[in-house]
Every structure is written in C-alpha cells, then in structure tokens.
Amino acid sequence: MPTLQPGLPFTVMVFIGVIGTLVFVHEFGHYYVARLCGVRADTFSIGFGREIFGWTDKRGTRWKLGWLPLGGYVKFAGDLNEASQPDATIEDTPLSERKGLFHFAPLWQKAAITAAGPLTNFALAILIYAGFFMTYGKTVTPAIVAAVQPGGAAAAAGVVAGDQIVAIDGKPIASFEAISGKVAVNSGEPMVVRIARGGAVRDLTIAPKVIFETDRFGNSYQSGRLGLLSGRPQYVPVSALGAIPQAVRHTAFVVEASVKGLWQIISGRRSVKELGGPIKMAQLSGQQASLGLPNLIEFVALISINLGFVNLLPIPMLDGGHLFLYALQAVRRRPLGERVQQWAFMSGFAALVSLMVFLTFNDLGSIGVWRHLSGLLG
Structure with a gap:
C-alpha cells in the first residue's frame, strides 16, 4: 500500500x-x-x-x-x-x-x-x-458493550453484548474511550475487568490481544485489543470552567501512558525500536501538519x-x-x-x-x- x-x-x-x-x-x-x-x-x-x-x-x-x-x-x-x-x-x-x-x-x-x-x-x-x-466539546461513549468480536480476548473471557465495563484493574471506567485508552497501551498483560450484568457484578481476567497497525504514512504501532465494539458516541459540551479539569485529567492520562510505555520497554515487553529521536519527531511533525492545523x-x-x-x-x-x-x-x-x-x-x-x-x-x-x-x- x-x-x-x-x-x-x-x-x-x-x-x-x-x-x-x-x-x-x-x-x-x-x-x-x-x-x-x-x-x-x-x-x-x-x-x-x-x-x-x-x-x-x-x-x-x-x-x-x-x-x-x-x-x-x-x-x-x-x-x-x-x-x-x-x-x-x-x-x-x-x-x-x-x-x-x-x-x-x-x-x-x-x-x-x-x-x-x-x-x-x-x-x-x-x-x-x-x-x-x-x-469541540467532548465525545463520550457509554462503557456498554454493543457487540463482542468473535475469537477476541473478551469473547474468550465470557463478555457478552450488553455488559457494562465498571472498572479495569481497580480503576473506575466512565466511558468507552477510557477502556480504549487503558487497553491500547497494554502489551498483553492480563487485566482484571469488572463488568455489570443484570444487576450482578463480576470480575474477569482478560489478556488483551497485541496487534500491529500501520497508519497512512507507513508508521507501525503496537497496541492491545479486547475485541469489544462500542455503541453510538454522545456529544457533551464542555464549559470554560469545566475545560481545565478535563484537560488536567487528559494530561495526567497521557503521562500515565508514557510511564507505562517506558516501563514496558525497560522490562522488555515492548521493542526498543518504538523509541524515536529527533528524526522521527520531525517526520511525525510533518505528517500531523499535513493533516491540518x-x-x-x-x-x-x-x-x-x-x-x-x-x-x-x-x-x-x-x-x-x-x-x-x-x-x-x-x-x-x-x-x-x-x-x-x-x-x-x-x-x-x-x-x-x-x-x-x-x-x-x-x-x-x-x-x-x-x-x-x-x-x-x-
């Protein structure tokens, strides 16, 4: 391609x-x-x-x-x-x-x-x-499973459509975006996923499937997948007073992902080839600029x-x-x-x-x- x-x-x-x-x-x-x-x-x-x-x-x-x-x-x-x-x-x-x-x-x-x-x-x-x-506001997708991909990690663990993801590794989950964020940086380690079904709550241990993707510029990325499909996203406007707390939480999430990614590289669960220097940064800068301001x-x-x-x-x-x-x-x-x-x-x-x-x-x-x-x- x-x-x-x-x-x-x-x-x-x-x-x-x-x-x-x-x-x-x-x-x-x-x-x-x-x-x-x-x-x-x-x-x-x-x-x-x-x-x-x-x-x-x-x-x-x-x-x-x-x-x-x-x-x-x-x-x-x-x-x-x-x-x-x-x-x-x-x-x-x-x-x-x-x-x-x-x-x-x-x-x-x-x-x-x-x-x-x-x-x-x-x-x-x-x-x-x-x-x-x-x-732009904030797009929030309820953490409710719309469908489960056959043969995926979630299906093997027993997740079914209609389940609500309540927490992952003890941390509360409020949206499908939060699920994607936590799973994407996972390199295949088992995660404790708490689901709610029919008024009952149960914990499932799921090891995300690691996949490799290539974007339109030819860059390769490793990420985790549970094999869950989300429902329709909902647009939520964010006020000026609410924007800063939202931005702080998002920044903290990026820092957390950086710490986790670095540790995975140090511990050998991710390839050191994922680390980039000034040439890679320059390449990504040009690519992102070509997509718009x-x-x-x-x-x-x-x-x-x-x-x-x-x-x-x-x-x-x-x-x-x-x-x-x-x-x-x-x-x-x-x-x-x-x-x-x-x-x-x-x-x-x-x-x-x-x-x-x-x-x-x-x-x-x-x-x-x-x-x-x-x-x-x-």
Whole structure:
C-alpha cells in the first residue's frame, strides 16, 4: 500500500517551528521563575552551537538563536556552562556580589527554578487541551458493550453484548474511550475487568490481544485489543470552567501512558525500536501538519507532555537529575561533594549522548536507511 509523505522542506520547517516553540516554553519557565526569585540570567538560547542572531536586553540577558535547533538552555549568572554547573571559583565570590547568582540561591528556589521548565510544558498541554474541549466539546461513549468480536480476548473471557465495563484493574471506567485508552497501551498483560450484568457484578481476567497497525504514512504501532465494539458516541459540551479539569485529567492520562510505555520497554515487553529521536519527531511533525492545523496543535500538546516527562527523569544533566541531587542535599543538610557532582555530570552527559546515538540509529532504521544500505551491499 503506497504511503503519502509530506515533502522534506515542509517537514523541516514544521519541525523547527514545533521544537522551537516547545523549547522556548520550557526554557521560559526556568527563566521566569528565576526572575521571580531574583536570579539573573546571562543567556537565553534557542538551539545550540554558534549564534545566528541575538540581542541583549536591559537586564543583561543575551537572547540568541543557535544554528542547531535541537534544544535550548538558560545560563544563569555564576554558571560555568549550559548544564548549570557552578564556576570552579564561585565560592570565592565576595558576599556583596553573591546576590542574583543561581549557586547561592536557597535550595527551594533552585528546585522551583529547575522544576518550572517541565511544569510549563505540562501547563501548555493543559491549555491546548482545554481549548480543544471548549471548542469541540467532548465525545463520550457509554462503557456498554454493543457487540463482542468473535475469537477476541473478551469473547474468550465470557463478555457478552450488553455488559457494562465498571472498572479495569481497580480503576473506575466512565466511558468507552477510557477502556480504549487503558487497553491500547497494554502489551498483553492480563487485566482484571469488572463488568455489570443484570444487576450482578463480576470480575474477569482478560489478556488483551497485541496487534500491529500501520497508519497512512507507513508508521507501525503496537497496541492491545479486547475485541469489544462500542455503541453510538454522545456529544457533551464542555464549559470554560469545566475545560481545565478535563484537560488536567487528559494530561495526567497521557503521562500515565508514557510511564507505562517506558516501563514496558525497560522490562522488555515492548521493542526498543518504538523509541524515536529527533528524526522521527520531525517526520511525525510533518505528517500531523499535513493533516491540518488541529492535528498539529494536538501533536504539539502531546510532545510538550513528553518533553516535560522526559526532563523529569532522574538523569544528571536533565531537570529531574538536578532535582534528585537537590533532594539528596536537602536530606544531607549540606551540599554534595564537588567530585560527586562532577561524576554525576559526566555520567549524565555520557548517558544522554549514548541515548541520542541509539535513538538516531532507530530513526534511520524507521525511515529505511539501513534496509536501503543492506540492499546496496547485498
């Protein structure tokens, strides 16, 4: 089946716009909270490497655009580099000159500044989803089984048409969309499905069937299926006051799915080939943009959530790694040794470089580079 792919110039342009927007939002979260805490910023950069253009504001912050648009950073006063490593001579700074330096800020302010980036990414996603709910409302399908697919996992477990799904793994189910969301990220592990039938409630253990699907662009996806068919969906309008709570719940669901998916990959229940890097993200950006602006905006929300989630992982050099070290410092009631911090920085750097190489290798495979090369060599 032929696939439709947007052109390379279009894909690159959209990707730069998407990643540039999300990086700006993330870094502005750090910058804004730092300003509230009285910490000065020397540099606010979108992209890495040589500066393409920039300007210096009245506070002395250099705002610039780097030639490699794969991230960004805020370098605070007193930092040695973009990873917020303190300058080796920072402790020699006279007391009168320590005001505004990140290194000498109270520990709670450092944690707040660090956490602000990922939290701003989550906030952006919540605002986008809230806008969607207010504009389009919410489609809700009652969690009542309209039909059961013969030979499917649900049929084998004894589910019949008319059953109402009450809960899955102890968590209440209010709609068919919630069933699909929980089952789709399942990689074949048994689930306890509580059903209501004729006034009685019973628990069934069902292992979803894992299937592989290919979308119109040729992307392959693994997902779980119970083999249930839903009834007619119902449109429910969402007010401005109700949009934010709905958006928060939806964002929390995406985070939960990300955590579960990552754990399945770590535990070997999903293939590491499902992990993608910048090339895959660029490809998906172009594909979603080709489907229309609403699809692209929703994709931005999804990537914003994942950017926030990944940055909270306890890996040195990421925000989560810094927060973990701050937590250790709070427990110890004294700063960590310089050698420990240096080791954490180097190990985090090595881990991120290794991960980036691996993801790029995966990306090249997903677009057929290795298959093409093997064909040439063969």
